[in-house]
Amino acid sequence: MKWLLDYLLKIKPNFDEGQKLNWLYPLYEATETILFSTDAKTKSAPHIRDSIDIKRVMILVVVALIPCYVFGAINIGYQNALSFGLERTWVENLIFGAKTIIPIIVVTFVAGAFWEILFAIVRKHEISEGFLVTCALIPLTMPPSIPLWQLFIATSFGIVIGKEIFGGVGMNIFNPALTARCFIFFSYPSKISGDMVWLVGPDGYSGATALSVPASTNSADAVSLLDGITQFDYSWINLASGWIPGSIGETNKFIIFLAAVALMIMKLISWRVILGGVSGLFAMSYIGTLIAPFSDNSMLSIPPHYHLVMGSFAFGLTFMATEPVTGSHTDTGRLVYGFFVGVLTVIIRSINPAYPEGVMLAILLMNAFASLIDYFVVKVNIRKRMARYA
Amino acid sequence: MGENPISIHVLGICSALAITTKIDTAVVMTIAVVAVLSISNVVISFLRNNIPNKVRIIIQMSVIASLVIIADQVLKAYMYDMSKLLGVFLGLIITNCIVLGRAEAYAMQNSPSKALLDGMGNGLGYGSILIAVAFFRELFGFGSIYGAQVIANQIYLGGYENNGLMILSPGAFFILGLIVWAHRAYTGTSDKH
Amino acid sequence: MRSDTYTIVFTTIVTVVLGLGLSVTADSLRERQSINEELDIKKNILSVLGFSLSSEWENDKIQSLYEQNINELIVDKTGSILGPIESSNSDKYTIYQSRENDKVTGYAIPIAGKGLWGTMYGYFAIEPDAETVKGITFYRHKETPGLGAEVDKEWFQSNFVGKKLIDTNGSLVSVEVVKGYVSSTDPKAMHKVDGISGATITGKGLTTFLKNDLQKYEPYLSKVRKLNQIESL
DSSP: OHHHHHHHHHHGGGGSTTSTTGGGHHHHHHHHHHHSOOOOOOOSSSOOOSSSOHHHHHHHHHHHHHHHHHHHHHHHHHHHHHHHTOOOOHHHHHHHHHHHHHHHHHHHHHHHHHHHHHHHHHHTOOOOTHHHHHHHHHHHTSOTTOOHHHHHHHHHHHHHTTTGGGTSTTTOSSOHHHHHHHHHHHHSHHHHSSSSOOOSOSTTOOOOOTTHHHHHSBSSOHHHHHHTOOSSOOOHHHHHHTOSOOSTTTSOHHHHHHHHHHHHHTTSSOHHHHHHHHHHHHHHHHHHHHHGGGOSBGGGGOOHHHHHHSTTHHHIIIIIITOTTTSOOSHHHHHHHHHHHHHHHHHHHHHOSSOSOOHHHHHHHHHHHHHHHHHHHHHHHHHHHHHHHO | OTTOTTTTTOOSHHHHHHSOSSHHHHHHHHHHHHHHHHHHHHHHHHHTTTSOGGGHHHHHHHHHHHHHHHHHHHHHHHOHHHHHHHTHHHHGGGGOHHHHHHIIIIITTSOHHHHHHHHHHHHHHHHHHHHHHHHHHHHHHHSEETTEEOSOHHHHHTTOOOOHHHHSHHHHHHHHHHHHHHHHHHHTOOOOO | OOOHHHHHHHHHHHHHHHHHHHHHHHHHHHHHHHHHHHHHHHHHHHHHTTOOOSSOOOHHHHHHHHHHHEEEEEEOTTOOBOOSOOOOOTTOEEEEEEEETTEEEEEEEEEEEEOSSSEEEEEEEEOTTSSBEEEEEEEEOOOOTTTGGGGGSHHHHHHHTTOBSBOTTSOBOOOEEOSSOOOTTOTTGGGEEOOOTTOHHHHHHHHHHHHHHHHHHHHHHHHHHHHHHHHHO
């Protein structure tokens, strides 16, 4: 490795102020710091008070996403085989899925890198590795059947509108990956609104997603409705283990759970957000089951443990809501913030007639409220201290 | 262009969101705003030495409101389909701060001929942004420009879809934001706080 | 500072002048406006009944086409015709009968009801046999662009054409907008049309209010069917 460092240091003067290659400095800086550690201090959130810097954090999050990609690929192959009625081994499924996923990943990274480098050069700042995590997350939230050109536009929108217009990493209000997802959701809704399954299958093949089954029938018990579906296995254990059609990375809740535990142990994501989110979801869906007998809305009868494994709540909470920049920054604030993500998810799922899934909108809405929550937490804290020392 | 009411002062964006889904509505809206703004500026400029200071805002509002209602009535009589499309937003020109703003800030101090030019200039500046926003929204949202299909059918068959977000109000926000961004970056204007 | 009297007099004069101006404009334009509103309704009825003009919809052409071919009938709950009289009674419904060369070519009825975001208004046209759908149009709604707003599109509206309103026993079943696609093996495929993906609520609403509105006209339509049978015998 020594020779590489020597080489990098040797070519460094070429990128200094006034030199010919100065405009490419951001590219040089990114290469140097991604390979070797840096002595730079962080200027804005997320602040890391440890020997590791933002780059290592981001890399670890990306590593935690890899199992989701692998399972996603196998599942795409599996769902495809199922829809055509074929028998395939898991290796064949993996290969089929990889062929679907790799173009999606490539397009996302090309779009993300293009805008990131463009803005770094125009604004003369360093390339932020934040876009790596954003670009690693975006494909996982997409249906495998997503047209690549839509993906390119959505990624550009997420990076530019979700991040760059606020001034780049650390300044953004909304999670850029979710902004991209949200853009797709509202721009090209006919296939992405979430009431039909997404899979790479024969033309015209369609079916209802687990969440849209109870949404489309009135006055029925959600669990018995789900058990009655023969096209897909919508039992609790299968919903949790993810052999259902869905977005690429969100179906297997066990893998997400393991990733969440690992990231929490490494203190890369806040356990408070997760705890708050799960309790919010449980509390609200429990209230829902209490109201259910008096309403003809079958969504209300979904029990809490089903809500946990249906849709992309687990994925959204683990990888999107916990993002350090756009969430709350105080400890109590994180609990409250997570709690409302859970509550709003259930409310949007159950009550809103148009959108069967609510995680994305719940997190984006709470992103907007995150700093308000912090403000009140700080206010309350100040008042408590005043009372104590007055 | 240095003092464009939308891109510099960010005024009057309410109707800019609502009626810019297609170019033809934006054009009619522009004409209505230019007409109301110029006439109200001229009328108020004529009266400027006689309007009692205490009630000047009320007088300005009644002149503007009457003109807007007349514009609305004329449109209903001669361009019925267009008035259905514009709906309540034509009436909302009354609340458009640009009209009252120019009356108060310019017409009250200047001669009728200058006020006429000011009204037309501001109206056209406002309209140019409306039409620019409408151009992008119609192109991406419907695949057409001024009602004529420009995106060929083959492209749709190849998997292209119109962008639904552009037809929704947030679409206008994003386009408007990008135009303001580009304009300010070009002229170097920024809010000074 | 001017005196209060001046202020009051000045304000009064301005108000009176503006008020006069407004009422003169409103009054002089009123006639044209009501003609426009009427023409708009007529245009919608003509288009749902399948009349089309090769050129633009010009006002006098709409007027003459309407007068020549459309017959406004008022029917009541029992299905008897009350004649072409205006009535505010809610038990009486207007039906538009189109005629060409003294032969009935179809019926149109107004339909309205809740979609996802608001009330949808339109017309529904039926063939002279009083059981086959001739067409459907909407002239006002607030549905989501790209989803519910697809009800305006040719592909959705043309799905209705040729569908049957009544089953083999002669009772009303209306036309249902299904979720997804109508399977060709479905024995009830004649009463179903493809839904708009992602717009389940719009479709459900449409199904509900279409049936409600048809029910109001069913007494009259069933009489027409009986008459048709007698004639064909």
